[in-house]
Amino acid sequence: MPDYRRVYTPGGAVFLTLVTYNRKTLFAQPENIQRLRQAAAIVKTEMPFDITAAVILPDHLHFVWTLPPHDDNYSKRVGRLKVLFTRSFKGNVALPQDVCLSRQRQRESDVWQRRFWEHTIRDEADWIGHINYLHYNPVKHGFVGCPHQWEFSSFRQFVKNGFYAKDWGCRCGGQEAGVEYEGASLVVGE
Template structure:
């Protein structure tokens, strides 16, 4: 058993990776993305937090959140998002017979991996690095050639805020912008 301990800082800013069970590409279906967004909005309403960045890929997603000043319970929020999406996804259907005894014992379905990755951000430079990672992730996974081509990302919001140029990381006009390879994050992002 791992000795990993999560860091819980009230009002902290956190990076998360949530992965589907066996990397099943549930979010290749836009209807499931709508359900996921509904689940996130419901939890955000019940337990407020600020989403700084996000990307939804077919088999995993990344978030950057800041919690309210006196709150550090991101684990409950993630659990509620997973449960809410699973309920929307499955409806009233029972668990398939393929769900293991262990997963049934822990009241888990075959939608999400059991745990999630978390990294507590320490400063503004880390925020920039992780935002860049999130926004470049669809390119990294070969889903699109440029960040602006991926619809399910906070990239477009950050462009509207003038924090990114619309051609950041873009090769559309034949001029590639040098992007970090993110090797220093490999132990923190859960991919």
């Protein structure tokens, strides 16, 4: 088994990618997005943290979370989020029999891909690059032509707070997008 090593920084910011099992498009249904939001609200109540930025795509999610000072345990929060969403999605029923034996032994269902991908934000430039990547992701995947067209994103809040101009990354009317997020050097786990 691989030896996974994660960086834990108290009070730090972390970029996260969570992917559905076999890339099922669970979040194409608005009711599942609402379930995810409810699960996140519960986790934030149990273990406070700030969801700095988020985008929900049909088969995966990206977050930037900022943890409170003296707390570095984003893994526990991610695990709890997955459990709460899975329970709300499936109820407290037995695991489906069509998942592989390994997943059955680990008591894993067919909702989430094992584990998750994380990147500890190192500095302001790294933070900006990951925030830009997150907000441009629906365009990158071809779901919309411009970030402002994707409903399930924190993009509008970032525009409202003055971080972006309302036409950032916009290709409406044939404009050039002009998005910068360090291109191939930015590894995001999807």
